[in-house]
Amino acid sequence: MKKILFVDDERQMQQFFLEGIKHFNIPFKVLIAENGDQALQIVRDEFVSVVITDLKMPKMDGLALLRTLRRDYADIPVIIISAYGTDKIKEMARKNGALFFLEKPCAIEKIIGAINATLKKESDGGTLNGITPGMFLQLIEMEEKTCTVRLLNPRTKEQGVLFFVDGNLFDARIAGSSGIDAAYVIFAWDNVTVSIQNKCGQKENKINSDLQGILLEAMHRKDEEEEKEDEVLWLDNDDEVAEEETDSRIILDEEAGDLSCDEIRELVGNKLGRECLPENITSDGSWDSILSEMTKLGDKLGSGSVKVGFIDTGSARNYILVPGRQTKVLAMNKTCPRDKIMDLFSR
Amino acid sequence: MKEIFKDILAIDGVSGILLFSHQGRVVFQELVLPLSENPERRDWKSLTTVIKDMNEVDFIYENSRIYIRNSTAGHLLVLMELFTSIAMVRLSCDMALPVLNKKDNGSRGIMSFFKW
Numbered sequence: 001m002k003k004i005l006f007v008d009d010e011r012q013m014q015q016f017f018l019e020g021i022k023h024f025n026i027p028f029k030v031l032i033a034e035n036g037d038q039a040l041q042i043v044r045d046e047f048v049s050v051v052i053t054d055l056k057m058p059k060m061d062g063l064a065l066l067r068t069l070r071r072d073y074a075d076i077p078v079i080i081i082s083a084y085g086t087d088k089i090k091e092m093a094r095k096n097g098a099l100f101f102l103e104k105p106c107a108i109e110k111i112i113g114a115i116n117a118t119l120k121k122e123s124d125g126g127t128l129n130g131i132t133p134g135m136f137l138q139l140i141e142m143e144e145k146t147c148t149v150r151l152l153n154p155r156t157k158e159q160g161v162l163f164f165v166d167g168n169l170f171d172a173r174i175a176g177s178s179g180i181d182a183a184y185v186i187f188a189w190d191n192v193t194v195s196i197q198n199k200c201g202q203k204e205n206k207i208n209s210d211l212q213g214i215l216l217e218a219m220h221r222k223d224e225e226e227e228k229e230d231e232v233l234w235l236d237n238d239d240e241v242a243e244e245e246t247d248s249r250i251i252l253d254e255e256a257g258d259l260s261c262d263e264i265r266e267l268v269g270n271k272l273g274r275e276c277l278p279e280n281i282t283s284d285g286s287w288d289s290i291l292s293e294m295t296k297l298g299d300k301l302g303s304g305s306v307k308v309g310f311i312d313t314g315s316a317r318n319y320i321l322v323p324g325r326q327t328k329v330l331a332m333n334k335t336c337p338r339d340k341i342m343d344l345f346s347r
Numbered sequence: 348m349k350e351i352f353k354d355i356l357a358i359d360g361v362s363g364i365l366l367f368s369h370q371g372r373v374v375f376q377e378l379v380l381p382l383s384e385n386p387e388r389r390d391w392k393s394l395t396t397v398i399k400d401m402n403e404v405d406f407i408y409e410n411s412r413i414y415i416r417n418s419t420a421g422h423l424l425v426l427m428e429l430f431t432s433i434a435m436v437r438l439s440c441d442m443a444l445p446v447l448n449k450k451d452n453g454s455r456g457i458m459s460f461f462k463w
Contacts, residue, residue: 014438029359032434042432293394294406297413300386301363301426304409312403338405339433346407346429 003046004115005031007039007053007065008081013104017052020108028115036060038339040068047159047175048076050118052111054104055082055089063092070097073173074201075148075161077118081106097201122150125196133187134215136194141167141211148197153189160186163202169214171206179206180214187218188225258324268330272340278330279317287311287321287329308345310338320345348375351446355439360431362411365424366447371395374421395422405433418444 006017014032021030031046033039035057042048051069055062066078080093083104090101100114125147128136133151140147144167151160160174160182172183207214259267261281269277295306309321318338320330322345330341349356352364356377363378371392398404404415407429414425414436423444425436 011438011441015442018438018442030435031432032438034434038434290397290401290404293397294404294413297394298406298408298411300389301411301413303411303413303426307407307409309407310403310405311401313400314402342405342407 001027001029002049002119003029003031005033005039005042005046005048005051007033007036007051007057007062009034009054009057013054017108017111021112023108024112026112036062036065036068039065043069043073043076045176048073049122050077050079050115052079052081052115055080055084055093063096066093066096066098070201072178074163074171074203075150075173075197077121079111079114079118081111121199122148122197123195125198127193127195129193130191131194133189133192133194137162137169137187137211138215140164141169143167146198146200148200148202150195150197151186151189152193154191154193158185158189160189162186163200165200165202165205168205169207169209169211170200170202170204180209183207183214184218184221187215188222258326259322259328261328264322264328264330268341268344271344272337276337276340278320278332278336278341281328281330283326284329285327287319287327291321291323291327308342310342348447348450349377351443351450352377355425355436355443358427358431358435358439360428361425361436362428363426365426366420367391367395367422367424369395369399369421378426398422414440416440416444419448420444420450423447 006014008014008017018030018032021028031042031048033042036053037059039051039053040060043051051065053062053065062080062082066080069076069078077099078097079100079102080098081102081104082089085101085103093101099118102110102114137149140149141164146165149162149164151162152158153160158174160172162172162183163170169183171179172186174182174185177185261283264281265277290311291306291309294309298304298306306323309323311319311321313319317331317333318336320332320338320341322328322330332338332341348366355361355364362380364376365373365378365386366375368374371390371394373387373389373391376386398415398417401415402417406413410429412427412429412431412433414427414433416423423440425440427436
């Protein structure tokens with residue numbers, strides 16, 4: 001299923017889009033981001049087919065997002081929806097590669113129309129099913145074609161994209177990876193569905209390697225992966241080994257959770273930047289009752305041990321709880337990016 | 348009631364919903380995989396007591412994530428896989444809870460004679 005990323009900081013607009021799209025029987029999965037920063041995080045992790053973005057947003061605005069997408073994700077088309085449709089802004093959006101500029105307020109039919117027109121272009125060079133990528137991509141090389149090839153692995157539902165300029169593989173992308181590593185993954189797929197777009201937005205060669213070499217390395221890696229999977233199957237049958245591994249993992253988890261307040265401050269500052277630092281961090285046992293209840297709940301629901309918790313009490317501050325021998329409590333104002341901090345401590 | 352929560356349940360990775368009354372009773376449950384023990388048989392009073400003043404509780408565990416929202420109708424718990432988009436879950440809860448609260452208000456009067 002194709003994924004559409006809708007980027008807008010207004011909850012009302014998010015709801016309008018989600019509600020609106022439901023009335024059309026179209027197989028899109030909608031992802032939501034509140035700003036450009038969040039959108040880029042989603043684009044890194046998920047295989048997004050279209051981005052629809054507002055312009056005026058906190059942190060990273062729509063134009064900055066558009067520029068970054070054009071540079072790093074040349075295959076993802078961008079549609080702008082904005083109430084600031086001056087000629088100058090429209091021109092800037094067009095120059096930066098936006099395919100459509102829709103003015104707010106905008107009917108949902110218009111947005112759907114723009115999405116469909118955008119996605120149609122993805123396969124203007126045709127679609128093929130049950131293809132082995134290796135053979136097919138060598139043909140593109142021989143024909144010295146410039147195109148964007150989108151691939152779907154029907155077995156795993158993974159999607160990937162390859163960028164060819166004059167028959168040279170310039171870049172590759174799958175969810176969570178790009179460049180030659182993504183190419184190795186894609187080249188190892190079997191019986192894929194391929195759609196070709198007779199255009200390539202990728203300007204820089206990020207691969208710099210010949211197709212034959214990449215194909216051979218991909219096959220080699222695939223063989224190694226299959227051997228590893230066989231070994232894991234053998235290990236899984238050995239109960240004692242599995243139990244020992246689990247025990248050592250629990251010990252590691254407990255140690256990792258027991259950071260001092262200063263270490264937590266340093267970790268957040270270094271990994272997420274100073275703007276993400278909580279107002280204060282304390283060792284505070286007063287939250288232990290909720291932590292204990294949530295731990296019991298997790299046990300009942302088969303969720304495992306608590307990594308990190310978030311609490312909104314309705315006061316001016318939100319709280320993040322990091323379990324350990326002493327619970328650490330991060331008090332932060334409402335604008336602090338809670339998801340980023342939770343993500344950091346859940347890893 | 349399933350109709351109110353259908354959008355939340357449709358989110359990729361959401362594996363269940365439990366609605367607790369403020370007294371700690373399970374008033375609705377929809378779980379993709381049944382639990383070893385039926386949650387309706389347990390008393391969740393100690394949990395609902397500690398979270399009674401919280402608007403929102405969100406815990407990430409080793410294997411899954413639990414998101415709880417407080418409302419006049421009770422505490423809505425969403426159980427999900429770690430990869431689930433929490434922004435989508437929050438937004439869908441924002442949309443579902445007013446409908447739930449409206450139904451709950453209705454059920455206290457004459458509407459309490461009707462099942463919903």
